[in-house]
Amino acid sequence: MLDLQSLTVGYRNARGAVVSDIDLSAAPGDFVCILGRNGSGKSTLMRTIAGLQTALDGAALLDGEDIASMRPATRARRIAVVLTERQFNPGLRVDDVIALARQPFTGWQGGLAEDDRVAITDAVAVTGVEPFLRRFFSDLSDGERQRVMIARALAQTPHLMILDEITAFLDLPSRVEIMAMLRDQAREKDQIVLLSSHDLDLSLQLADSVWLLDDAGGFSVGTPDELSRSGAIGGAFDTGAIRFSPERGRFEIGAAGVGCRREA
Amino acid sequence: MSARVSTSVAVLIAALGALALLTLTYGQIALPLADTLGALTGTQSTDLARQIVLDIRLPRVVAAIVAGGALGMAGVLMQALFRNPVADAWSLGLLAGGQLGVALTVTAAAFAGPAAVSFLTLFEGPSITLAAAVGVAIAAFAMLALGRRVGAITLLVIGLMLGFTSQGLTSVLLHFAARAGGRIYGGWQDASFAGVAPEALPWLALPILLGACAAVATAKSLSSLLLGETYARSLGVKVTALRHAVLAATVLLVAPVVAFCGPVSFVGLIAPHFARALAGTARILPLLPLAALGGALLALSGDAIIHAPWEQHFLHLNAILAIVGAPVVILILIFSPAVRQWR
Numbered sequence: 001m002l003d004l005q006s007l008t009v010g011y012r013n014a015r016g017a018v019v020s021d022i023d024l025s026a027a028p029g030d031f032v033c034i035l036g037r038n039g040s041g042k043s044t045l046m047r048t049i050a051g052l053q054t055a056l057d058g059a060a061l062l063d064g065e066d067i068a069s070m071r072p073a074t075r076a077r078r079i080a081v082v083l084t085e086r087q088f089n090p091g092l093r094v095d096d097v098i099a100l101a102r103q104p105f106t107g108w109q110g111g112l113a114e115d116d117r118v119a120i121t122d123a124v125a126v127t128g129v130e131p132f133l134r135r136f137f138s139d140l141s142d143g144e145r146q147r148v149m150i151a152r153a154l155a156q157t158p159h160l161m162i163l164d165e166i167t168a169f170l171d172l173p174s175r176v177e178i179m180a181m182l183r184d185q186a187r188e189k190d191q192i193v194l195l196s197s198h199d200l201d202l203s204l205q206l207a208d209s210v211w212l213l214d215d216a217g218g219f220s221v222g223t224p225d226e227l228s229r230s231g232a233i234g235g236a237f238d239t240g241a242i243r244f245s246p247e248r249g250r251f252e253i254g255a256a257g258v259g260c261r262r263e264a
Numbered sequence: 265m266s267a268r269v270s271t272s273v274a275v276l277i278a279a280l281g282a283l284a285l286l287t288l289t290y291g292q293i294a295l296p297l298a299d300t301l302g303a304l305t306g307t308q309s310t311d312l313a314r315q316i317v318l319d320i321r322l323p324r325v326v327a328a329i330v331a332g333g334a335l336g337m338a339g340v341l342m343q344a345l346f347r348n349p350v351a352d353a354w355s356l357g358l359l360a361g362g363q364l365g366v367a368l369t370v371t372a373a374a375f376a377g378p379a380a381v382s383f384l385t386l387f388e389g390p391s392i393t394l395a396a397a398v399g400v401a402i403a404a405f406a407m408l409a410l411g412r413r414v415g416a417i418t419l420l421v422i423g424l425m426l427g428f429t430s431q432g433l434t435s436v437l438l439h440f441a442a443r444a445g446g447r448i449y450g451g452w453q454d455a456s457f458a459g460v461a462p463e464a465l466p467w468l469a470l471p472i473l474l475g476a477c478a479a480v481a482t483a484k485s486l487s488s489l490l491l492g493e494t495y496a497r498s499l500g501v502k503v504t505a506l507r508h509a510v511l512a513a514t515v516l517l518v519a520p521v522v523a524f525c526g527p528v529s530f531v532g533l534i535a536p537h538f539a540r541a542l543a544g545t546a547r548i549l550p551l552l553p554l555a556a557l558g559g560a561l562l563a564l565s566g567d568a569i570i571h572a573p574w575e576q577h578f579l580h581l582n583a584i585l586a587i588v589g590a591p592v593v594i595l596i597l598i599f600s601p602a603v604r605q606w607r
Contacts, residue, residue, distance in 0.1 A: 076500030087492035090349035138605035
């Protein structure tokens with residue numbers, strides 16, 4: 001169970017609070033999509049929940065325990081993240097990357113036991129990264145690298161999985177496949193999956209619940225249906241050029257575009 | 265440990281043993297293998313053979329193995345810490361920093377008067393190791409602080425430039441130290457394993473042993489730092505503490521090498537690449553023994569080439585390491601698949 005208790009996230013500098021006073025919860029097995037435009041605070045919120053950034057106020061609790069004050073080793077056994085940052089790592093191979101996910105569970109040498117191997121094999125199988133296990137991580141394409149990092153997060157067997165913009169480099173069939181796979185994993189393993197995405201169509205079709213951030217620091221939560229009908233999605237994303245259509249559940253080119261079509 | 269790693273370790277140990285024996289037998293005076301072994305084991309041997317093997321050649325061979333091993337391990341730590349395939353104690357200016365520390369101490373003693381010089385001579389082992397350690401540590405922390413602001417290549421250039429500056433200063437300082445009556449560190453700036461006296465060996469080996477233990481202790485956490493700082497934190501690693509621990513291990517490994525053998529170049533840069541290729545992994549723990557053995561093998565090979573029975577003495581250690589090492593680094597940078605994306 002993930003509980004956010006009047007959580008305020010942001011920075012202790014001029015940027016200040018990004019999203020304030022969030023109160024909500026997610027149950028094991030929930031597949032939650034976090035939607036919002038660039039700069040709306042999705043990453044800040046996710047990093048704060050993951051315990052990688054301190055909250056300005058309030059707290060995020062996982063199974064009743066404050067994530068920020070958990071021992072780092074405990075937190076690492078319960079929360080896995082996939083982030084957008086890329087780094088160069090000399091000589092790091094794909095199987096190394098995935099095996100590193102088991103570090104919170106291994107002894108001082110980092111040697112893998114039987115259950116570690118099982119977790120790794122499972123993660124490799126569901127993400128389909130088997131063909132490039134022996135390749136250098138830095139040699140992979142962006143899409144392949146995303147898959148590997150997702151496999152790594154799954155191999156960490158977390159209670160809560162936080163994935164930031166993971167579908168950005170994937171083609172449409174891969175996006176559908178990965179997001180559906182994550183939803184199935186969430187249900188099967190009773191994990192909470194928090195995923196931020198710019199893929200509105202797909203998120204609205206797959207999510208159990210949507211957390212919507214608008215540009216003004218506003219925050220709304222609901223099922224995809226509730227949020228489309230209430231106009232919250234339109235409120236967060238509509239511009240002069242595009243408009244969300246609650247009836248069709250997708251975006252349409254706005255007045256200018258429609259006008260062109262009529263003339264033709 | 266995987267079969268691949270243990271086989272490689274066994275092969276490297278055998279190769280190192282064979283090379284060490286070879287190095288003990290030859291030189292200006294060639295000794296039969298039987299005499300060499302006899303001198304080593306303390307059984308039948310001539311006095312001359314015993315003196316040559318035990319007093320002259322063995323300390324040099326041991327120093328080469330220990331120092332080469334230390335530089336290899338330090339290279340593994342530095343390349344992981346800086347996520348930079350050409351980082352090592354030499355390329356990032358740590359060795360030069362250590363040299364400057366020693367030079368400053370020697371010069372200060374020379375100007376302070378004969379009492380200070382004789383104090384320094386009496387406690388030479390601990391005092392110059394400490395002086396080198398301070399220099400190495402300052403250089404290491406400066407590089408770590410800079411490494412968070414500038415890119416990997418800029419950091420490398422800065423490291424090399426600071427290295428040249430420190431070496432220039434060192435040579436000026438040592439000149440004045442010599443004029444003021446301090447000890448002249450002949451040949452030290454070109455690096456050599458021959459200058460390590462038998463009684464200095466513990467001062468060389470002890471900090472290195474501690475450094476090796478620290479390296480092994482940090483190996484698991486350092487492996488996850490290969491994924492980047494945020495991922496390492498998400499895996500439960502306290503990144504700042506880890507950085508400091510790794511730097512402390514590096515200082516322990518590198519400072520005695522600078523103090524007693526001078527700025528041995530290229531060994532620490534090449535050995536980790538060699539270890540990664542053998543191990544088939546970038547995880548730190550299996551790399552440490554392989555890089556230690558590889559570094560020892562490289563250092564001892566260099567030493568063996570210098571001390572081959574040439575007509576006249578014309579080679580010094582850093583010359584042979586540079587002649588062989590620089591092209592190897594260039595080849596790694598151009599052809600190694602492990603650094604393809606970095607190029």
